[in-house]
């Protein structure tokens with residue numbers, strides 16, 4: 001384990017009870033599991049998380065070591081919890097996500113946001129060009145997507161590089177393993193003039209899935225303040241309209257029949273959307289009937305395309321964070337310092353963050 005040497009002053013402070021709980025949940029561990037790994041009593045963990053005792057000194061060190069984090073993270077006075085759960089959104093493959101893994105993803109999102117904010121601080125002052133929909137308006141996802149396309153400065157037609165357009169507009173995209181294939185992304189945009197939308201996307205997604213996921217998350221942060229019932233469908237509609245506005249893609253889908261899979265396979269790289277998403281688009285725009293849509297679903301299943309489609313769309317890789325890390329390294333901050341800034345151990349920092357090497361290539365640990 002690679003724990004930065006703790007400043008003795010840190011060990012005299014006590015862990016923040018909510019931060020402790022969050023870091024434990026980000027590991028997906030129960031209190032009992034953490035106690036056993038840290039070789040402390042379970043009551044030490046439970047009392048510390050309930051504010052009934054102070055976790056400091058050697059016990060703090062032992063718990064931090066078990067959690068593979070610096071004690072400084074545990075004693076961090078929870079500004080991360082100013083980020084309340086209502087501004088977190090998930091793109092998940094429904095039903096596969098248990099409550100424990102939902103808590104884990106949320107904890108990972110809070111902690112990642114803390115690290116990213118600390119790393120960007122002083123190095124990334126960019127005005128956010130997208131705007132939230134006014135609170136009381138029920139959003140029409142198609143109109144909102146058209147407005148967002150304007151703010152992103154997108155030309156009519158397919159979006160060649162969605163991630164680049166978003167980063168140019170001050171949206172931060174962070175690609176990292178989320179530890180579960182049941183979850184594709186999680187996003188947040190806390191209120192405050194200096195806050196930016198952060199979209200955390202699971203690494204290893206296919207390019208078409210990644211683009212739709214990112215567009216979906218953008219829909220959430222722009223349209224939704226408090227999670228609610230219709231929001232998944234609204235975010236999907238937003239994503240489809242952002243990537244393929246109705247009147248721009250309609251001519252390509254007019255007259256589509258189930259004999260024309262080749263046509264869909266040709267459209268896939270043009271629009272950067274999966275065949276499945278194009279078929280949904282055709283149905284939503286009324287270019288195919290519900291009956292045809294069901295036929296398409298049967299054909300997609302029999303072709304095996306529900307699990308693996310032909311034609312790979314290259315994934316898009318964000319550069320904002322990587323460039324800031326490169327500037328910090330060039331300014332003489334070693335990786336160990338960057339890890340401390342991110343409140344992480346150096347080993348887990350190297351695992352999750354895109355650290356540029358001297359020649360500009362990425363270290364390869366980020367692709368898990």
Ligand SMILES: [Zn+2]
Pocket residue numbers: 089090091092216220231232235
């Ligand atoms: Zn969603």
